[in-house]
Amino acid sequence: MPLRLQRRARPSFAMRLGAPLLAVLVAAVIACGLLAASGKAPLDGFYALFLAPLTQASGWADVLTKSAPLALIGAGLVVAFRSRVWNIGAQGQYIAGAVLGSALVVHMPESSAGWLLPSMIVLGVIGGLLYAAIPAFLSTRFNANVILTSLMFDYVALAGLHYLTFGPWRDPSSYGFPGSVSFQDAASLPVIWAHTQFGLGAVFAFLAAPLIWILLRSTLFGFQVRVSASDEASTYAGFSRPRVVWMALLLSGALAGLAGLMQVAGPINQLRPDIYSEVGFSAIIVAYLGQLNPLGVLPAALLVGLFSVGANNAQITLGLSSSLGQLLQGVLLFTLLASNVLVNYRLAKVSS
Amino acid sequence: MSTRRDFLKTAAGLAAASAMGGLPMSAMAADGYYKIPLKKPLKIGFVYIDPIGNIGWSYQHELGRKHMQEVLGDQVQSVAVENVADARAEAVFRQLASSGHQLIFTTSFSFMNPTLKVAKEFPNVIFEQATGFKTAPNMGNYNGRFYEAQYLSGLVAGAMTKSNKIGFILPFPIPEVYRVVDAFTIGLHETNPKATVSTVWVNTWYDPGKEREAAQTLVASGVDVIATHTDSPAPMQVAESHGIYAIAQDSNQIKYGPKAQLTGVIDNWGPYYVETARRVLEGRWKPESTWGGLKSGIVQLAPLSPAVPKDIADLVMKRKAEIENGTFNIFTGPLYDQSGKLKVPAGKSLSEGELLGLQWFVKGVEGKAS
Incomplete structure (x- = not known):
């Protein structure tokens, strides 16, 4: 019986809630198959990967710590993507914020001044913001494609980070190993959950999403973003496209820069060449997984954070190889994104 | 124990x-x-x-x-x-x-x-x-005192090279890396004073792609023995495919270089x-x-290739025994740094503390020290 996809008259609310559940179910079946094929008890594997971290307080702290930068960057990207500004450069902006904020520590490794940490936070924001201003300028002035420029500047940021951490900013007592000095207490965001890495930075990170939600709903800029989906509507409203491009990039860049600073002054505690490895491009997935809704970003970030903690957990408790853990995470992400099609489409029989 | x-x-x-x-x-x-x-x-x-x-x-x-x-x-x-x-x-x-x-x-x-x-x-x-x-x-x-086995590998490499050029792939400029390269070069010069060591920094412990590229660059520059302090089998595979020799690192890599592997370091x-x-x-x-080190068994020497001449194999075994019973110190002067400056005078040796913080290459190593 041939089937085809038929567009729904309006997005299905039931499917908006049901699709993720269906996705988890399909992923569970595939995961069980893969686990069984590798000689592990399927249910144990699924439990270790996706549920066990949530049965312990320290697991929650871990998941929250992992998710925090993703939620922060993801909230900014929602604004950019909703404005149809394809900022693929969050990773570079994240690095720029981390680097600029770290500059103070590198030059004042002994300082215990009270203004140090606030200044670092401001510099982190400025770093990300300025770095995002480059593609904004190139786009509005020369009509350069933001996807290309923002992506290319990721690699420039990475090269700069490597130069600094292997070169002039290398900790002189590290015996040649790359990375800055470890940040002193006055330059570190306090840990607020003992025996975990969950710190003050993470709390503020989770506040960004509701703030962005309010911004989109209640401000003129938010309205401009929301009508960006339609050229006619924006033009009719008399909105300046360059202004939206600038605002979207600066805002998403600033939040990514803040996230970078938050990580180096928080859980990582040092400017290292691999500071991006935890975040990378995952924030883009988070933004889409959250249906480009600032509030949706929160559960999406938590889910991706859970994957990362769960993969470690499965190694520890089951001896599951790290690649199988990553594969299963990929399967779940894939089914989640694929199931979205059911929100706007339904399966129908082909009538011959 | x-x-x-x-x-x-x-x-x-x-x-x-x-x-x-x-x-x-x-x-x-x-x-x-x-x-x-x-x-x-x-x-x-x-x-x-x-x-x-x-x-x-x-x-x-x-x-x-x-x-x-x-x-x-x-x-x-x-x-x-x-x-x-x-x-x-x-x-x-x-x-x-x-x-x-x-x-x-x-x-x-x-x-x-x-x-x-x-x-x-x-x-x-x-x-x-x-x-x-x-x-x-x-x-x-x-x-582990990996440098002990690298010194012995250097003795073998010196005897086997025809181009008198050895390539060494390096991860990070830390003392451990200086120790193994220096010990290797000291051994190399003991059997072949004319041979030099070319270095390539890859800034990673494990990246088969980068290690392969580095090995190929070295081969193109004329080296005929490749050593590495990185973790993938790529350098050994490159050596095998070009019909030259290589020194195993960490593991016995004979299955990746049945002809290429001369000997090496096993953890x-x-x-x-x-x-x-x-x-x-x-x-x-x-x-x-x-x-x-070798004495404790934390570091072992990989089996010598049948291509290694008997007199060299004997020398390796003799030195190995001397290192194990403490009668031979690899880092004994005269030792010169890359610029030719005398760092360790004849009759003196590097202390344990100096070895722990070693940050320079001996003469005969080409390439920047970091």
């Missing part, structure tokens, strides 16, 4: 401590054991920086873990977490410590600071960190892991810095 451990001279420990400016000296000075409330079976965690794979640094630690598990049986219950990036390390240590693991081996130099940080917060967990230099009341460290952690776990089980553990 104490012969299995070569302890750092106190002076070396002090030098490293003062360089770092803040080490709990009381723990180092105390001769009492560090006691924790043990739960049995002892749960032991191992953290590896790269994927376990079937060769290389982390693979050798995994062999050590399995050996330990086999010897100690149901007294211990061990797990391995592989492919842990530096930025993620602390979270993994915490996850292990808070899930009942009471002995945790962290097997990368870059894990040192996160290990120290987590050790302070989990006093009922014992940490052992490989290749670093910091200790705490509940944190010891251990390392053997099993006995150390058995001994350490035993000490914890019996309440006899204290934080120490262990630096074992």
Whole structure:
């Protein structure tokens, strides 16, 4: 019986809630198959990967710590993507914020001044913001494609980070190993959950999403973003496209820069060449997984954070190889994104 | 079993401590054991920086873990977490410590600071960190004198090279890397004073793509023996495919270079892991810095290729015996640095402390020192 996809008259609310559940179910079946094929008890594997971290307080702290930068960057990207500004450069902006904020520590490794940490936070924001201003300028002035420029500047940021951490900013007592000095207490965001890495930075990170939600709903800029989906509507409203491009990039860049600073002054505690490895491009997935809704970003970030903690957990408790853990995470992400099609489409029989 | 451990001279420990400016000296000075409330079976965690794979640094630690598990049986219950990036390390240590693991081996130099940080917060967990230099009341460290086997490999390479050019692929400019390259070059010059060593820094411990590129660049520049201090089999494979020689690193790589492999360095952690776990089980553990070489068995020399002439093989075995019984010191003067400056006069040798902090290449090594 041939089937085809038929567009729904309006997005299905039931499917908006049901699709993720269906996705988890399909992923569970595939995961069980893969686990069984590798000689592990399927249910144990699924439990270790996706549920066990949530049965312990320290697991929650871990998941929250992992998710925090993703939620922060993801909230900014929602604004950019909703404005149809394809900022693929969050990773570079994240690095720029981390680097600029770290500059103070590198030059004042002994300082215990009270203004140090606030200044670092401001510099982190400025770093990300300025770095995002480059593609904004190139786009509005020369009509350069933001996807290309923002992506290319990721690699420039990475090269700069490597130069600094292997070169002039290398900790002189590290015996040649790359990375800055470890940040002193006055330059570190306090840990607020003992025996975990969950710190003050993470709390503020989770506040960004509701703030962005309010911004989109209640401000003129938010309205401009929301009508960006339609050229006619924006033009009719008399909105300046360059202004939206600038605002979207600066805002998403600033939040990514803040996230970078938050990580180096928080859980990582040092400017290292691999500071991006935890975040990378995952924030883009988070933004889409959250249906480009600032509030949706929160559960999406938590889910991706859970994957990362769960993969470690499965190694520890089951001896599951790290690649199988990553594969299963990929399967779940894939089914989640694929199931979205059911929100706007339904399966129908082909009538011959 | 104490012969299995070569302890750092106190002076070396002090030098490293003062360089770092803040080490709990009381723990180092105390001769009492560090006691924790043990739960049995002892749960032991191992953290590896790269994927376990079937060769290389982390693979050798995994062999050590399995050996330990086999010897100690149901007294211990061990797990391995592989492919842990530096930025993620602390979270993994915490996850292990808070899930009942009471002995945790962290097997990368870059894990040192996160290990120290987590050790302070989990006093009922014992940490052992490989290749670093910091200790705490509940944190010891251990390392291998890989340079001993690299010196012997240098003797072989000197005899086998025809182009008199050797290539060395290097991860990071840390003392361990200077030690192995210098020891290798000292051995090389003993059998072939004309030979030189070309270096390529790849800034990674494990990246088959980068290591392959580096090896190919070296081959193109005319080297006919490749050595590496990185972890993938790529350099050995490149050597095999170009019909030249290579020195194995970490593991016996004969299956990747049946013709290419001359000899090499094999890490053997099993006995150390058995001994350490035993000490914890019996309440006899204290934080120490262990630096074992050929004698302790932590470092082994890979079998010599049949292509190696008999007189060279004899020399290698003679030197190996001399290193093991302490009558031969590899780093004995005269030693010159790259610029030709005399660093170690004739009759003198580098001290343990100087070896620990070594940051220069001997004469005959080409390429920047970092």
